[in-house]
Amino acid sequence: MTTHVDAPIRDEPDRTQVISLPPPTETHVLPAVRMPLTSGGTTMAQRHASWLPRLWPLALAFTVVLGFTWLLSVKSTGPLGPVVTIIWTYPVIGTVIGLAGAVITRRRLRRDRLTAADNQIIKCNDRLVVVVPTIGRHDTYPALDRVVRSYITYLPECFSKLRVDVVVEEGCEAADKIRDLAAMSRYIRVVTVPKVYKTQNGTRFKARANHYAHELRMAQHEDRDDVWVLHMDDDTGVGLDTAIAVARLIEQQRNLGDEAKHLAQGILTYPREHARSGLSWLADALRPIADVTVYSAFTGGGTPLAGVHGELLLVRASVEAEIGWDFGPDAIVEDAQFALIFSRRYPGRSAWFAGRCYGASPATVRDFFRQRERWAWGLVGLALNDQIPLRDRLYIGYSIVTWVTSPLQHLGFVMLLGALLGSYDTVPITLAVLPIWALNMAYAIWLYSEGLRINVSVSRRARYKWWEGVAVILLIPVFALMEGIGAVRGLYRYLRGGQQAFVVIAKPV
Numbered sequence: 001m002t003t004h005v006d007a008p009i010r011d012e013p014d015r016t017q018v019i020s021l022p023p024p025t026e027t028h029v030l031p032a033v034r035m036p037l038t039s040g041g042t043t044m045a046q047r048h049a050s051w052l053p054r055l056w057p058l059a060l061a062f063t064v065v066l067g068f069t070w071l072l073s074v075k076s077t078g079p080l081g082p083v084v085t086i087i088w089t090y091p092v093i094g095t096v097i098g099l100a101g102a103v104i105t106r107r108r109l110r111r112d113r114l115t116a117a118d119n120q121i122i123k124c125n126d127r128l129v130v131v132v133p134t135i136g137r138h139d140t141y142p143a144l145d146r147v148v149r150s151y152i153t154y155l156p157e158c159f160s161k162l163r164v165d166v167v168v169e170e171g172c173e174a175a176d177k178i179r180d181l182a183a184m185s186r187y188i189r190v191v192t193v194p195k196v197y198k199t200q201n202g203t204r205f206k207a208r209a210n211h212y213a214h215e216l217r218m219a220q221h222e223d224r225d226d227v228w229v230l231h232m233d234d235d236t237g238v239g240l241d242t243a244i245a246v247a248r249l250i251e252q253q254r255n256l257g258d259e260a261k262h263l264a265q266g267i268l269t270y271p272r273e274h275a276r277s278g279l280s281w282l283a284d285a286l287r288p289i290a291d292v293t294v295y296s297a298f299t300g301g302g303t304p305l306a307g308v309h310g311e312l313l314l315v316r317a318s319v320e321a322e323i324g325w326d327f328g329p330d331a332i333v334e335d336a337q338f339a340l341i342f343s344r345r346y347p348g349r350s351a352w353f354a355g356r357c358y359g360a361s362p363a364t365v366r367d368f369f370r371q372r373e374r375w376a377w378g379l380v381g382l383a384l385n386d387q388i389p390l391r392d393r394l395y396i397g398y399s400i401v402t403w404v405t406s407p408l409q410h411l412g413f414v415m416l417l418g419a420l421l422g423s424y425d426t427v428p429i430t431l432a433v434l435p436i437w438a439l440n441m442a443y444a445i446w447l448y449s450e451g452l453r454i455n456v457s458v459s460r461r462a463r464y465k466w467w468e469g470v471a472v473i474l475l476i477p478v479f480a481l482m483e484g485i486g487a488v489r490g491l492y493r494y495l496r497g498g499q500q501a502f503v504v505i506a507k508p509v
Contacts (some may be wrong), residue, residue, distance in 0.1 A: 013160050052109050053102040053292050056451075058446040060333045066438035073434065078425035080418050085428040088410045091402050092436050093296065094142050094294070095397075095443045101297030108300070109354055117191025124247040127161040127227045129217065129317070133209040134234035143235040143360060144174075145181055150237035150358075152185045157240060158247035169189045173363030191216060199326040207311075208333035208449075211325035223321035231335075236359040238267070238312075243356025246314060262319040262346055262366075263339075266312045267291040272459035273496040274360035280368045282472050283479045284361040285451030291352075293447075298395070304341045307336030312357040319346065334377030340382070340392050356458060365482070366412035372486025376404060380494045404491045407484035411477065448472045448479065 005256055113370050131150050134144050144166070164185075168178055170192050177290060193212045210231070222321040223477055228250055232238075245266060253260040268289045275281035298306040313335060323345070327337050344352065362368040382388070383397035407413055418424040428434065452472045 009179070014109050024230070045325050047072065052419050053289075053450055055102065055107055056104075058099075058372055059450060061442035061445045062438050065441045066435060067432055069438060070431075073427050073431060074344065075267035077413055077427045077429050078423035079421045080200070080423055080426050081429045084414060084426050085415065085430070085433055087405070087414075088428075088437050088440065089433050090405075091440050093398060093411070094402060095440050095498065097297055098290075098443065101293040101295070105292045105296045105352075106302060108296075108352070111356060120244075122157050122244055122247040122251060124161075124163070124227075124250050127222070127377040128155065128159040128246070128250075129222065129227065129229055129231055130155070130164045130230045131210065131213050132164065132232050133167040133206050133213075134178075136168040136174045138173050140175075140234060141174040141177050144178070147232065147235060147237035147364065148181060148188065150239070151232075152187045154238055154240045154436070155241045155246075156187065158243040162187050164188045165191045165213055167193065167213045168319070169193050169209070170195045175302060180193055201326045203326045203334075204327045204329055204332055205332060205334075207325045207327055207331045210334065210414065212318060212322055217317060218321050219342060223317050225316060225318045227317035229315050229317050229320055231310055231315070232357070233311045233359065234355050235274075236311040238357055242266070242312070242355050242357055245353055245448075249351065249353045249355070251340060260349070260424075260427060261302075262349045263299075263308075263342055264314045264351040264353050265291070265295060265304075265308050266353050267454070268309060268359055268457045269309050270361050270455045271358055272455065274358070277361065277365060277368075279297050279365055279456070279478075280361040282448075282452065282468070282475060283368065283482055285448045285455055285472055286483075287451065288454040288463040289447050289451035296352045299339075299350045302348035302350055304339040305343050306339075306399070307333070307396055308339040310335040310360060312355065324431070332374060333382055336379065336384055336396065337385075337388075339386050340396070344392055345358075345387065353382075355482040368482060369486045369489065372483060373489040376400065376487040376490025377493045378490075380404070380491055403483065403487040406480055407488060410480055410484065424433070444476060444480075445473055448476055 007008060031215050048333075132144070132148065134140060147163060148166065150161075155162050155164075166178060166182065166188060167189060168175065178190055182190045190368075191213050193209050197208070197212055199211050217229075228430075230246065249261075249264050256356060269286055269292060270281060270284050272281060290405050294306050295304075295308070299308060318344070323338060323341050325334055325338065327329075331337055362371055379396060379400045383393050383400050385393065414426060415424065418426070429439070447471065449472060452468065456462060456468070
């Protein structure tokens with residue numbers, strides 16, 4: 001039996017009552033989260049400079065790689081020539097889009113440095129509802145405790161109308177701990193999703209929890225233009241800089257009329273102190289740089305066709321009410337699907353903003369593989385979802401093809417293929433593609449080195465360890481293999497069919 005929850009949710013006080021207790025005090029500040037200062041130290045301009053993508057390392061890497069490959073190349077080609085010409089040239093579309101995004105980000109940050117008031121707390125009159133779905137296991141609770149404390153510490157500085165909705169499943173393991181956490185602040189509300197709750201389309205997992213919370217807000221008449229929903233993961237916290245950036249973005253929309261934005265996203269970063277695995281942390285250098293390149297180009301350009309991630313995703317409540325999260329039983333990348341639907345209904349109405357949130361890399365390499373597998377599994381299904389217009393899923397389709405075929409681009413695979421063909425000659429069928437190869441390789445080096453720079457800058461110890469800068473470049477073949485294995489496993493799970501699975505990995509503190 002399928003139950004669709006409408007207004008009756010408002011008649012269930014056990015799930016909707018807001019706990020009214022004294023506001024948070026200074027004891028809620030988390031020393032484990034290093035946040036930029038807003039007075040007496042780091043200025044807004046200096047913080048923006050730490051995010052500013054540097055292009056000279058890219059130019060240097062391109063020159064070195066092109067010179068090296070050109071010197072080693074000869075005019076003749078062997079049986080590997082056609083193969084490497086295709087697989088090493090194909091990623092150039094993503095490279096060009098990413099570089100365009102980096103240039104756009106540089107322009108935005110330079111503009112904001114001139115217009116943003118340094119050290120100024122911005123008071124926003126709109127209501128902000130932070131939604132934090134969690135599986136509520138004991139191994140995920142410590143991270144949840146850390147991030148919820150960051151919300152109630154920093155966000156009230158800019159938002160007097162604040163509520164943090166922690167969305168849990170009925171009967172979850174850590175239910176008692178989560179209730180105790182909610183009792184510490186009047187800002188926190190626990191939203192319990194009943195086990196019997198079903199959406200109209202049979203959505204499961206995180207999307208189901210999001211949809212329940214969404215219907216609850218609608219029943220309480222919070223689906224208004226002056227209510228904003230900030231979606232966060234249960235291992236991703238905020239700082240005072242995050243609060244100021246979100247408040248500034250919202251305030252900027254007031255007088256824009258038909259040009260006002262309805263969705264926005266900032267930068268997901270990974271402080272070193274939140275990582276248990278050094279290898280996973282270095283591999284995740286790829287993620288913050290994606291926000292200042294590809295996501296900046298698409299989401300910042302007004303239409304998030306590259307998708308979005310579930311952290312630091314800001315959506316106007318009235319717009320979320322029209323889309324919802326009821327995408328069906330196969331939705332395991334609900335954030336990307338939401339972005340594609342938004343792109344169709346509200347073209348040109350999304351924004352990118354220079355705010356940061358603070359997440360945690362997978363605790364183990366095994367969890368890294370499991371995480372990437374789930375993402376690839378869901379994105380393959382989304383790319384092949386014919387209910388979404390083809391042109392809206394073209395870039396995600398291109399990206400997933402690049403991702404799942406990345407093992408074929410690996411030098412190790414090419415050498416193995418060369419052994420089978422009896423030739424190790426990797427000269428392309430035309431030397432005209434050498435600049436493209438050099439650009440792709442230089443871009444990969446640049447992504448990891450610049451992404452690491454962002455993650456180091458947000459860490460408590462905001463300086464490189466002596467080996468990190470070199471290691472992140474030397475380990476790129478290893479990272480490529482890690483990403484590729486996860487993607488291929490996800491593709492295999494999709495092709496094999498069967499029931500979708502939403503894997504929730506342990507959350508580092």
